[in-house]
Amino acid sequence: MNLRSKGFKGIAFIVVMLLMSSCDWLQFKDDSPVEGEKPIAKVEDQYLYKSDLKGLTGNEMSAADSINRVSQYINKWVRQQLIIAKAEDNMVMDEAELDRRLLEYKYSLLIYEYKKKHVNEQLDQEVSDEEIQEYYEKHSDNFKLMQNIIKGRFVKLSKEAPKISEFRTKFRAANIDEEELQEYCYNNAQVYMLDDSTWHNFDELIIGTPISDIPNKVQFLKGNKFYETSDDNFRYFLRIKDYKITDEISPVDVVRDQIKTIIINKRKVELSNKLEEDIYESAKENEDFEIFGQ
Template identity: 30%
Template sequence: MKFKTLIFLIVVIITTSCSFFKKADDRIPIARVNEAYLYDDDIKDLITDATTKEDSVLLVQNSINRWATQQLFVDGAMLNLSEEKQATFNKLIEQYKNDLYTKAYIEALVKKNIDTTLANDEAETYYENNKEAFKLNEELIKFRYVHVDENIINFKAIKEKFQRFNLKDKKELDSISIQFKSFSLNDSIWIKVSQVMDKISVVNPENKDELLKKSNFLQLKDSLGVYLMQINNVLLRNETAPLEYVKPTIKQIVINKRKLELIRELEKDITKDAIKNKQFEIYN
């Protein structure tokens, strides 16, 4: 009798101890489907300070309904799908989880170790060896422009400075640029003609060819004023894009190649280290 009482007391103590050390789930359930619960923490990010009370109620209700519908389908699948089918899905889920973890870890390692600098000589070498890959599929120009009111007091002086455009002229035009409706005085960079046409509505398919003439000056009017445009240089379709224009693309290509090489090295090294540290072994 005493032995049975002792056993009973031990069981009670063990059960009580397990319950005591078990972390309490203090989350607040807001919905249940069979044995699954939806908690307030699961939907707290749906509502922001800017959300109205009416919208909040609607968002929460819709979210609960979507969760319940999905959970009911999942429960139905667990009851009706074959064990073989469920096993296949579980393998896919496990593989997807592994792929996510692997990708995140590799990306972190690559980010930490990759060299993202590109020396000029490296860019030039890649460019010279792959010029055929850099044929233009649209026109590029180097140009500057200002858009001013047609009746602006100093229009003649602005036009003169704009066309001559020495260092002093550029500085003076910069200093009065607040008078311009819009402008771009940096004529040392290549720009797509399509971008020019998108930005400057007065340029259209009918007068586009005027943009494609080197050293050409244009003066075009619209309902808001006058555009002064100076074309410095032109590159047409199928011509080779200049290095300065494609350098960002080359940099991305080179860095992507470095990433692939680094990933291959990481894959080899992690396996070698695991074998060396006896974390990985193949049984005969």
């Protein structure tokens, strides 16, 4: 018999009944230490009650989601209590030290939540282009490329596509009719990327094409502005407007979002530290604390 499966089915059954009723139907042996409340799970002398599940589910949740969440909670509680019981049987821990550490954790959690609330209320998440550019220039060595990137165009056409010769001429032309090129690709291309104002990961762009088999990608990028190749079923057209290779400094446009995140996270740290310092200085000025013996 699969005990784990049996246990899960039992929990699921209890959960369904909990959600369908007020739990009065449960006919547990009434050995619960809480008078008037019947338990829904027990590990040694520890009990879990319906009241412990308050807030786990809401009206916006489906019945299936509610059952799943409560089942997970009950199963987690059982596992946790089993481990706690085993730990208590096999470990000797100073009660005062345990209380001290629990209190320390409680205070740390309280401070963390208060700081997070303060930061969320005070944080300015607007980052200007000037701030991004300034940070980029000061820390550009931190933004070396991990891959080759290009600005360019890429089109994958079936060999049966119409007017390929005409398309080839227009694709290579100095003055491209953007609307005409877009319409042709929309109607005939298997894959196409025509935005040559944005940087693209070169390896991702050419994956699954004969170009990906070229051994020296850096030499390829340096030596080609236009490239055309084919396999059994398709023709591939690549036009390279600009490129950057691995280990070069990334263009600012590529790391703009990354820099914005860095700046915002830095503001969060500064707000958190300032809050702590302001509270301390205010208390010091108002003589709200005293350190004896100093």
